[in-house]
Amino acid sequence: MISVGTWLRTIRGAAPRQILGRPSYRLRRRLLPNLLDRETLGLEIAARRAAPAPPPPLAADALAALADGRLLLVGYEAPLPTEPPFEPGHPDPLYRYSFHELGWLYAALAAASPPLRARLGAWLAAYLDRPPGKRSVYWDPYPLGSRILFSRAMIDAGLVSPGQLAPAFARWAAVLAGLTETHLGANHLLRNRAAFAVAAATLDSPAARLVRRSAGRALVKEAARQFAGDGMHEERAPGYHSHALWDLLSALSAMAPHPPCRPSVAALAAIVRRALAALAVVTHADGRPAAFGDTAPASAIAAGELLAWAAGLGCAPAPVPEERSGNWRRRTLARSGYSALDGGELAVYLNGGPFGALHQPGHAHCDLFGFELDLAGARFLVDPGVHDYHDPTWRELSRTSREHATPSIEGRDQAEIWSRFRCGWRPRIRRADWQRVAGGWRFAGEADAFGPASPIRLARTIEFSGPTVSVRDQLDPPQPFSVALTFADETDVTIVDRVGFARRAGHELRLDGGVTGEVELELAHLSHRFGQRAPVHRLRVFSRRGEALSWSISLNR
Numbered sequence: 112m113i114s115v116g117t118w119l120r121t122i123r124g125a126a127p128r129q130i131l132g133r134p135s136y137r138l139r140r141r142l143l144p145n146l147l148d149r150e151t152l153g154l155e156i157a158a159r160r161a162a163p164a165p166p167p168p169l170a171a172d173a174l175a176a177l178a179d180g181r182l183l184l185v186g187y188e189a190p191l192p193t194e195p196p197f198e199p200g201h202p203d204p205l206y207r208y209s210f211h212e213l214g215w216l217y218a219a220l221a222a223a224s225p226p227l228r229a230r231l232g233a234w235l236a237a238y239l240d241r242p243p244g245k246r247s248v249y250w251d252p253y254p255l256g257s258r259i260l261f262s263r264a265m266i267d268a269g270l271v272s273p274g275q276l277a278p279a280f281a282r283w284a285a286v287l288a289g290l291t292e293t294h295l296g297a298n299h300l301l302r303n304r305a306a307f308a309v310a311a312a313t314l315d316s317p318a319a320r321l322v323r324r325s326a327g328r329a330l331v332k333e334a335a336r337q338f339a340g341d342g343m344h345e346e347r348a349p350g351y352h353s354h355a356l357w358d359l360l361s362a363l364s365a366m367a368p369h370p371p372c373r374p375s376v377a378a379l380a381a382i383v384r385r386a387l388a389a390l391a392v393v394t395h396a397d398g399r400p401a402a403f404g405d406t407a408p409a410s411a412i413a414a415g416e417l418l419a420w421a422a423g424l425g426c427a428p429a430p431v432p433e434e435r436s437g438n439w440r441r442r443t444l445a446r447s448g449y450s451a452l453d454g455g456e457l458a459v460y461l462n463g464g465p466f467g468a469l470h471q472p473g474h475a476h477c478d479l480f481g482f483e484l485d486l487a488g489a490r491f492l493v494d495p496g497v498h499d500y501h502d503p504t505w506r507e508l509s510r511t512s513r514e515h516a517t518p519s520i521e522g523r524d525q526a527e528i529w530s531r532f533r534c535g536w537r538p539r540i541r542r543a544d545w546q547r548v549a550g551g552w553r554f555a556g557e558a559d560a561f562g563p564a565s566p567i568r569l570a571r572t573i574e575f576s577g578p579t580v581s582v583r584d585q586l587d588p589p590q591p592f593s594v595a596l597t598f599a600d601e602t603d604v605t606i607v608d609r610v611g612f613a614r615r616a617g618h619e620l621r622l623d624g625g626v627t628g629e630v631e632l633e634l635a636h637l638s639h640r641f642g643q644r645a646p647v648h649r650l651r652v653f654s655r656r657g658e659a660l661s662w663s664i665s666l667n668r
Contacts (some may be wrong), residue, residue: 124469188640
């Protein structure tokens, strides 16, 4: 059982609307789908306005499975339900959510052969005709909002008929209007707001025209609150930043043609420009985001697709100041703490900011001052990412300190994690500074971590100079700790005379544990596509006696 103290520490940052919103949400969730059970609303969908963004990624194996009547989502597979009540045959909650969001259908229709597209079109007609029962997650606000956004995208892309979707679309919007997730906030509430703004801009009726202005204003207000001044989404998970940006672009595209929405469109465009700039700082050379927090990079939308869509809407990224010292260029998001450093062959992505959002810690990991490293434009030293939300073993493991490139203590975590999506006490950052040094940069970070009882001061200094990244870690009071360095798939990792070597594609890195560090080889896992695990190697650097640990990663020529 979780202690009362931990629970109070978990909700101390929550707004009153979050605390009061939960019981009212349960009542609304029970009543609204029933009240609108027989209401068709009789609305029409306005003509197509603009081209949408490309659909979310759909792997070739998922498309092949769909051709055989099987649906592969979030790493799980089940038969595609073809008869009412259209409930998927897999128990995983995220699978069921993903099914009812219809993002997979958007991607499949865009990529399918004509015969498969015809089959999926017939399936959609049956699905719309007989919606699942009121207890189904079909009626939960997040799938409702997602379904609205993806349906609008399918209409804009000419993949489905507006008339076919109109009755269901109007009903989804009406239910969503009363089910906004104020009790959760963050990305859930943002998607609710974006979807309702899109619905109001899409439906062609007096009621929709009446609420267009207010829906746009509500979205802008929420977006302004959730995106920091440096453009980063408040949850500080790069993958969720990409999703939130997709939501904003969806709304911007739908709202732009309507004169009453122009003030909201202008305000939203300014937020989008900052968000695009932040996205660039947390995006690797492969176009996918860094794997910090709950991010599975291969399951995220490619940055290039978001940039291209934004450009078509007249939005270019705001400039991010870039500073150079030696052969290293640095861009830093001052509020969120993310930095990208480019030293030529080496590139580093550093997480130097706070531990998630105080009022919504759901997607935070214990990766304080952790980093990823690219070599010759390819991921080399990586964050393991996130495998699952509902498998308790893998979910807990993915959030622990020992999985990340950060100091970890056996049996303790940097934060007080107590459930799949909750944590109480969080690390307190005392210092996160940059300064120029000969040939490059030095980052100095200090934080109180491993609390709440008797927190430990964690100090990490990272120096970027030439082809070397030098790290010094120290805990106060001193005690044994280790740092995990996970390598990308197909990397050959060995230890020779207490020095680690990692080789891939003709490139090699050298890991030196210094005078006090001991280096060991471990097996690990990589979850860069949601629901999938790849076995990889990891080097762990130990400070057995709690001494300061000075270790380095260098390009081995």
